[in-house]
Amino acid sequence: MTSAVDRKMESYIEELGDSRALTLYRKLPKGKKLRTKLIFKIAGESQEAIDVASTVEMIHLASLLHDDVIDGATTRRGKISVNASDGDKSAIMLGDILYSKAFYQLTDMSPQIAKIISNAVILLSLGELADVELSSKFHTNKEAYLKMLYQKTASLMEASAEVGAILARKDRELFREYGKNLGIAFQMIDDILDITSDSKTLGKPALHDFIEGKVTLPYIYLYESLDREEREYLKSLHKKRLSEDEALWIKGKMRENRVVERAYAEAKALVEEAIKLMDSVGEEGLSDIARAMIEREF
């Protein structure tokens, strides 16, 4: 039950004895807790697993707070984001408070676990910095994009799976690999959903990523498929509020060149690799998590 993690996090924040921080914290939507589910599925719901998952989720919340400031987001999971309701300053600081409290709690865990999790935070911060740079101008650098995606999204899932395996005395490397594949595929599919979902399902305008400057995999593939003139046109639309016609042109060209299918196949291959890894050790629950991810609504 992920609610044990919610209670634990709340008690961590209460321990700080700061009513302003607690009030701000309570405004955060707590989300699906995918990383907790991973840890629980691997390690069971022991007290140790709850403690570790709580630090991981606090770190995840902190990174989202800073991410929303950086993206100038106004909503988070359908609710108004803290940067929008209470200002960037409060959002940055609440993020720092959650990070530092999580690190404080890590000092009570084994150095091995503390190292894996704090290393993931380094990676996710580096990924966020790379994202800022990659989003500043149009690019077609698939390698840089995938590295950023791994750092920003997959590193904490990879760490969660590895730490879960350590708690359960299972094969670290294998679960680590599983978590990494799952994390990369997760973000790839998120990127695809930004293109294929309508704005109502998504809670944000369609093609939002490209408008925000993010050149995700389907756009890189699209660029590669276009002729010279079309490439220039695509570049001219980058980071722009798109008219209905412009958005339709992008979506039409994407359909024509089957770029979403290509990106989806790539995500699917990673998920299948993850399923294979878990099947090899009889972890059907974890295979199911991977399977559910690739079957998210398109």
Next chain:
Amino acid sequence: MTSAVDRKMESYIEELGDSRALTLYRKLPKGKKLRTKLIFKIAGESQEAIDVASTVEMIHLASLLHDDVIDGATTRRGKISVNASDGDKSAIMLGDILYSKAFYQLTDMSPQIAKIISNAVILLSLGELADVELSSKFHTNKEAYLKMLYQKTASLMEASAEVGAILARKDRELFREYGKNLGIAFQMIDDILDITSDSKTLGKPALHDFIEGKVTLPYIYLYESLDREEREYLKSLHKKRLSEDEALWIKGKMRENRVVERAYAEAKALVEEAIKLMDSVGEEGLSDIARAMIEREF
């Protein structure tokens, strides 16, 4: 030699293997390293002390990066600040990278030391959040102000002194108290210098704090000394770009009511307490550090 700490920090950042982060990091002015000096003076310049001081200085740099974003500062130690040169996003992320790398390095130290330092980071983040709130409107809450000042500035000095004492197997509590007094006095004097120094010496406009919304101790004392009409006038000047006349009125009233002297006496009492603590254990070098602080230029 604090340069060993500069080299260590640089190598920590190089280890990340991220040229963008390294380039940004190299733009940071490395400052006086007061916390390193404290640690070295207490514990000597062992490799252990260098390692601890390097994590503390990285944390300090991270907090300044976020602080400058929050204050919208354009300079830091006379150089253009990273938020001004490379944008808020990069400054927030470089801060997160420095925090997480510091925490990662802490996992190689004793849990006792890691706990003290990470607790200080919680406090300084809470202090920064409190500062945001206190600066949002005029207040005369001395207690809240002093608590914020302790959290935001003194907590990391307190932790540095305590950790230094642990490394040197000296009296933790005594050195902790010394570091706390020193840290609070340091910030009180900084607040006074913002009033008494001219803009050239300070590298920022005079009365900058009040213009930015920060109601420091001299302003609280001034308010208490004024009559009802003058109080309203002072409040009307809060968080405003001040005309020459308005600035002169504030400074004149401060002189008339000797509020700077009163704030200075308070800082001095803390420093004298710190000196007494160090004299009691024959730590003359540390008494000298405290003495030098109170004798900064007025």
